[in-house]
Structures are given as structure tokens and as C-alpha cells.
Amino acid sequence: MEETISLKDIYQTIRKRMVLIALLAVVAVAIAGVVSYFVLTPVYESSTQILVNQKKSKDVPEYNQVQTNLQMVNTYSVIIKSPAILSKVIDNLNLDTTVEALNNKLTINSEQDTQVLNVTIQDEDPAMAVKLANGVAETFKNEIPSIMKVDNVSVLSKAVLKDNPAPVKPNAKMNMAIALVVGLMAGVGLAFLLEYMDNTLKTEQDIENYLGLPVLGTIPKFNVDDEKKAPANRRKAV
Known part of the structure; x- marks a missing residue:
């Protein structure tokens, strides 16, 4: 049955x-x-913000200029993660790493409808995460004028090492x-x-x-x- x-x-x-x-x-x-507590290595995160403005053109209306700047945010993200920037970060900070390894630790996000870029670094050492985030921001600020027509790059907030940093992973x-x-x-x-x-x-x-x-x-x-x-x-x- x-x-x-x-x-x-x-x-x-x-x-x-x-x-x-x-x-x-x-x-x-x-x-x-x-x-989670005893086997996996904790990973810490640190972030900084960058504001980028292109040089203003007299022939382009201000609204169109703003829209162009917003559309260029993706371009800035690619430039930050390029060897042209990351190799100089490694040299400036005397790091024993490669561009690929640093690129894997780096994440670039943009605030919606703004020209603000969030530069985020994840590293097993919280102090190194702060150092790398600030290093990437400062290097981009110094190098981008020679790469593109940008006359105003500001670091809105630097990464700061907290007293008791909490890992984001695991x-x-x-x-x-x-x-x-x-x-x-x-x-x-x-x-x-x-x-x-x-x-x-x-x-x-x-x-x-x-x-x-x-x-x-x-x-x-x-x-x-x-x-x-x-x-x-x-x-x-x-």
C-alpha cells in the first residue's frame, strides 16, 4: 500500500x-x-572621504558642469585603483606589498548623487588600515591634477585609529x-x-x-x- x-x-x-x-x-x-574567535584572523576596516571637482568651464552651464562631475565619479574610482596611484602609495609608505594585493584591500564607493568618494581599506592590522586609507587619499589628491583637469581635491575626513577597534570580519x-x-x-x-x-x-x-x-x-x-x-x-x- x-x-x-x-x-x-x-x-x-x-x-x-x-x-x-x-x-x-x-x-x-x-x-x-x-x-570565528580562535581560528579566523580578524580583519579591520578604515575609511576616508574625498571630494573632487573638475575645473569650471565658462562655456558650460553650471548645471551641466555638476552633472559632468557626477558622471566622472566612476572614472575617479578607476584612477584611484590604478597602478598609477597605488604604486606611488606603496613607494610613499615603503610598503612590502604589490599593487594587486593593495587593490584587493581597497574599495571605492560614491555617495549617491554627490562627488564624494569613500575610500575603504580592510587589513588585519587596524593601524595599517588607517595608514593605507589616508595614504591612498593623499596620493590621489597629489597626483590627480596631473592626470585630469581637476583643480579642487579635498580630503573631507581622514581615517582615524580608534582606541578599541572592532573587526569587521569575521x-x-x-x-x-x-x-x-x-x-x-x-x-x-x-x-x-x-x-x-x-x-x-x-x-x-x-x-x-x-x-x-x-x-x-x-x-x-x-x-x-x-x-x-x-x-x-x-x-x-x-
Whole structure:
């Protein structure tokens, strides 16, 4: 006969394997916590902001000039991440690294509808992250006039090393929350797998489902000790 699974069966399976599900979830959270706090290297982030204006043209209306500047933001982002800028940052700061490695640590974002660029550096050393962010901003400020017709480059806010910098990676709480969800899902999946592989017959319904035969009678469970005590109880009753 074809067996159907009801919500009651699902609930009973989960309830039956609740200890296993909880154990897997706890283990997953514990592993994620240990890896996040003791295995993965913390990564710190530091940011600075740059304002860039092109030279004004007398023949171009001011509105069009502003729109042109906004459209040039992407160009500035490419220039900042180019070897022309990053190689000079490495030389100025006497860094033992490559342009590619520094580029991987650097992220450039622009504020919406503005000419402000956010220069963000991620590094395993918080002091180095601050040093690199300020170095990139200052180098861009000094080099961009010779690359493009830009007469006004300002560093709006320099990166500052905080007293107790907090790493942005790894996010231990997020990792543990994800591990909890994954652990619960794995536990539920394993519970249903064990239930599926368990082909023992435990109830009258199981016999009817698997054998297709009606149950005429059942033998109740009894305890040997209770059976030994039964004659004595009967004698007392007499």
C-alpha cells in the first residue's frame, strides 16, 4: 500500500529526534564560535572621504558642469585603483606589498548623487588600515591634477585609529546564527533520514500499512518483575 506522510507524522518524527536535532544545532554553533574567535584572523576596516571637482568651464552651464562631475565619479574610482596611484602609495609608505594585493584591500564607493568618494581599506592590522586609507587619499589628491583637469581635491575626513577597534570580519554573531540555522536543518534532515531507514514495525498501523493485513489482536507489554509480584498480590486479595 502507498504510504502517506501527514503533518502529525512529521511532528512526531521531529519530537522523537528532538535531542538529536538540538545536539547538532549546539555543535554547529560551538564550531562556528570557535572558528570565528580562535581560528579566523580578524580583519579591520578604515575609511576616508574625498571630494573632487573638475575645473569650471565658462562655456558650460553650471548645471551641466555638476552633472559632468557626477558622471566622472566612476572614472575617479578607476584612477584611484590604478597602478598609477597605488604604486606611488606603496613607494610613499615603503610598503612590502604589490599593487594587486593593495587593490584587493581597497574599495571605492560614491555617495549617491554627490562627488564624494569613500575610500575603504580592510587589513588585519587596524593601524595599517588607517595608514593605507589616508595614504591612498593623499596620493590621489597629489597626483590627480596631473592626470585630469581637476583643480579642487579635498580630503573631507581622514581615517582615524580608534582606541578599541572592532573587526569587521569575521562576524562571529552572524556566523553562529547561520550555523544555528544550518545545524537545525541538518538535524531535521538527519531525523527524517533515520526515520526513513528505520523499517521496524512498532504499531498496529505500521503492520496494516506494510503488510496490508488487519490486526486481530495485540499482546500488551509486561514487566517480568510485575509478573512475579502478581501471584502474591492475588493471594493477598484472597
